[in-house]
Amino acid sequence: MRVFEVIKGRRSIRKFEKRLIEKKILQKLVEAGVWAPTGGNGQTWVFMIVTDSDRIRKIKAVSPGVLGIPSALIVICQDRELAYKKGGELGRDILSIMDVAMAGQNIMLQAYDEKIGSCPVLSFYKKGVQTLLNIPDWIVPELLISLGYPAEFPKPPKRKFGEVCFFEEYKSANGR
Amino acid sequence: MEDKLEKEIFELICYMLISARNLDQETKMYGPFRLVDAASKLIEILEKNEIYDEFLSQARTIIEANKYKVMTDKEEFLSFLDDLALKMVAKLKEDG
Numbered sequence: 001m002r003v004f005e006v007i008k009g010r011r012s013i014r015k016f017e018k019r020l021i022e023k024k025i026l027q028k029l030v031e032a033g034v035w036a037p038t039g040g041n042g043q044t045w046v047f048m049i050v051t052d053s054d055r056i057r058k059i060k061a062v063s064p065g066v067l068g069i070p071s072a073l074i075v076i077c078q079d080r081e082l083a084y085k086k087g088g089e090l091g092r093d094i095l096s097i098m099d100v101a102m103a104g105q106n107i108m109l110q111a112y113d114e115k116i117g118s119c120p121v122l123s124f125y126k127k128g129v130q131t132l133l134n135i136p137d138w139i140v141p142e143l144l145i146s147l148g149y150p151a152e153f154p155k156p157p158k159r160k161f162g163e164v165c166f167f168e169e170y171k172s173a174n175g176r
Numbered sequence: 177m178e179d180k181l182e183k184e185i186f187e188l189i190c191y192m193l194i195s196a197r198n199l200d201q202e203t204k205m206y207g208p209f210r211l212v213d214a215a216s217k218l219i220e221i222l223e224k225n226e227i228y229d230e231f232l233s234q235a236r237t238i239i240e241a242n243k244y245k246v247m248t249d250k251e252e253f254l255s256f257l258d259d260l261a262l263k264m265v266a267k268l269k270e271d272g
Contacts, residue, residue: 014244057187058187060187060191061186061187061190061191061194062190062194063194064191064194064195064210064213067213123195123198123202123206124194124198125194125197125198128194154244157247157248
């Protein structure tokens with residue numbers, strides 16, 4: 001698929017088929033994530049792939065934002081100690097979060113290209129996920145991505161391209 | 177925790193308590209969404225454990241068909257909640 005087609009076709013999917021995703025596809029998704037840019041080439045993220053259905057159930061119980069029953073989860077974490085060592089406060093508090101977002105988008109676009117639905121989730125209890133996945137304190141889960149073969153194909157919400165894109169100078173359309 | 181019902185109820189309680197913890201930093205409309213979603217989950221657990229009620233089952237169908245409107249259309253989401261709340265009140269009155 002062409003990149004623009006993938007970007008426009010991806011939807012947040014919250015209903016999934018009961019069908020497993022092959023391990024090699026999940027690894028490819030994470031590979032797409034690690035090819036995302038990072039601030040100062042920090043590469044301080046850690047990616048956890050979860051496929052065990054019992055573990056997914058438990059993570060769901062501490063993650064109100066995970067909807068439906070996904071076949072897999074990718075938890076994108078940040079090694080906050082390493083991020084601080086490499087980039088100071090800016091690296092730990094801002095760049096690391098932007099890096100997670102960029103890796104997450106790569107993962108979701110690659111998933112769409114593999115015909116897999118995805119949904120980014122921030123509504124979860126970080127300490128709970130750390131405990132359930134035996135993640136040490138300094139590695140903090142920042143974003144969950146739920147994954148599965150889609151059982152729905154939602155319509156895209158409208159985009160306001162004309163109201164948010166300007167050439168050369170900002171021109172207010174509504175006085176703001 | 178071996179018992180299936182006990183496990184399902186425990187996970188629902190986790191969902192509700194963690195929602196309570198997280199909601200103060202989340203989008204305001206996620207509050208009503210989590211509550212209505214929890215109601216749906218509870219009805220589902222009851223059904224799975226053979227505690228079936230036709231009225232509640234219909235309520236769950238309505239919830240599942242409408243709950244994601246919170247992501248796209250706040251007015252429609254609130255209107256669905258209004259309709260559902262009125263149905264619940266009518267049932268409450270009817271049952272004496």
